[in-house]
Amino acid sequence: MDRFVRNFIIISIVYLGASSILGVCMLADPSLVYLKFVHSHLNLLGWVSMMIYGVGYHVLPRFSGRPLKYPRMGEAQFWTANIGLVGMLLFYALGVFNAVPAYKTLSIAFGALEVLSIGLFFYNMLATLLPKTTA
Numbered sequence: 001m002d003r004f005v006r007n008f009i010i011i012s013i014v015y016l017g018a019s020s021i022l023g024v025c026m027l028a029d030p031s032l033v034y035l036k037f038v039h040s041h042l043n044l045l046g047w048v049s050m051m052i053y054g055v056g057y058h059v060l061p062r063f064s065g066r067p068l069k070y071p072r073m074g075e076a077q078f079w080t081a082n083i084g085l086v087g088m089l090l091f092y093a094l095g096v097f098n099a100v101p102a103y104k105t106l107s108i109a110f111g112a113l114e115v116l117s118i119g120l121f122f123y124n125m126l127a128t129l130l131p132k133t134t135a
């Protein structure tokens with residue numbers, strides 16, 4: 001198993017733990033529901049997407065009988081996905097408690113990095129899975 005594949009799977013479980021703790025805190029103190037976006041995206045981009053990236057990088061190339069085309073792009077995607085997610089949610093949360101315009105800008109910028117990471121996964125998977133036409 002590639003190192004970045006293992007890292008995607010480990011970090012996805014860390015996000016599940018963090019988002020579940022936040023979810024219970026939201027149940028205990030309903031004013032924290034302002035952080036629903038943080039909870040839902042820790043789950044959906046952190047737990048669910050990163051688990052899918054990890055399993056997908058490992059399993060989908062094997063299904064197609066071809067190795068992953070760009071392993072170093074997979075490594076880069078690990079970092080962009082995680083830095084993008086943590087930055088987006090951190091500055092969103094800071095902006096909830098203190099509405100500084102710079103926080104909103106930073107949250108958007110890190111969100112754009114997250115979108116870039118999704119693009120890297122998309123490109124690498126298509127380059128790996130789509131067979132080359134020889135004719």
Ligand code: HEM
Pocket residue numbers: 019020021022023024026027033036039040043044047048
């Ligand atoms: C111990 C585990 C969890 C707890 C205690 C928890 C708790 C909560 C709470 C309190 C809310 C806010 C509900 C409201 O708007 O009043 C919420 C929203 C949400 N949670 Fe969780 N949650 C947990 C796990 C998960 C998991 C595993 C996922 C996804 C894989 C998830 C996805 C969501 C989503 C998408 C929302 C937003 C739903 C909406 O906008 O109506 N949660 N959760």
Ligand code: HEM
Pocket residue numbers: 036037038040041044045048049111112114115
């Ligand atoms: C870069 C990627 C993403 C960005 C920037 C983003 C951004 C947003 C924003 C701004 C909202 C509205 C939050 C609010 O009402 O205050 C939202 C809601 C939501 N998004 Fe995303 N999203 C992303 C990816 C995803 C993915 C991959 C999923 C599912 C797998 C997802 C599922 C949801 C759901 C269920 C809600 C409604 C629950 C909530 O209000 O938190 N999002 N998203």
